[in-house]
Amino acid sequence: DVVMTQSPLSLPVTPGQPASISCRSSQSLVHSDGSTYLYWFQQRPGQSPRRLIDKVSNRGSGVPDRFSGSGSGTDFTLKLSRVEAEDVGVYYCMQGTQWPPTFGQGTKVEIK
Amino acid sequence: EVHLVESGGGLVQPGGSLRLSCAASGFSFGIYWMAWVRQAPGKGLEWVANINQDGSQKYHVASVEGRFTVSRDNAKNSLDLQMNSLRDEDSGVYYCVRDAGWYNCDCWGQGSLVTVSS
Secondary structure, X not given: OOOEEEEOOEEEEOOOOOEEEEEEEOOOOXXXXXXXXXXXXXXXXXXXXXXXXXXXXXXXXXXXXXXXEEEEOOEEEXXXXXXXXXXXXXXXXXEOOOOOOEEOOOEXXXXX | OOEXXXXXXXXXOOOOOEEEEEEEXXXXXXXXXXXXXXXXXXXXXXXXXXXXXXXXXXXXXXXXXXXXXXXXXXXXXXXXXXXXOOOHHHOEEEEEEEEOOOOOEEEEOOOEEEEEOO
16 A cells, blocks of 8 residues: 655644645655646544645635645645644645555644 | 535444445535545544445455445435444544545545444
8 A cells, every 4th residue: 555654743833824744655646647646635623524635736626725735756745825723633645546545644733 | 515424323342233324415426436434533534445436336445345335326315334343443433425536535524433342
């Protein structure tokens, strides 16, 4: 299985400041069809996960533009340009290039 | 608006069985792959199984293969997960998920809690 490794696992942030989460895969996530099936999810406390980003950098419907995704191959990043209080929660990357789909361990974002 | 509502969770003894259901509404259920993703208490997310649009293709991760079976009824807009020979490590919240293609989990239910304990 493809192993997804996130860092940091805990991220204290100051409101209004930027934040960044790294996700690395044990194998390239470039599919034979040329696409890279890398997703980012947000799970607020007590809620179900919510998709933020699909295929590395496509923001989902209703996702604020302060969230952005980038990367290629085995290295990916989720960036928040200005953290807001509502961004508190756990963030997961997930690969869908190879079966079975696998998730990173999660990065807990909290306000300082 | 898309709604996915899970039911059927509860407390079961090791070795027992449970059947989860997911009622879907607000979209054309029959044109989507569907999936189950679980989350152990205080832990991360784990893919469990998925099924194609007409139910002819079913995939289960190794840890549940031979014990769990995913199925669907497009006439009833429902997705099921039959869980047999349950183990302590199967405990957690089970989410019903819409797959928009290539495991693109664009909609999640609220989850159903399964507790396996003696």
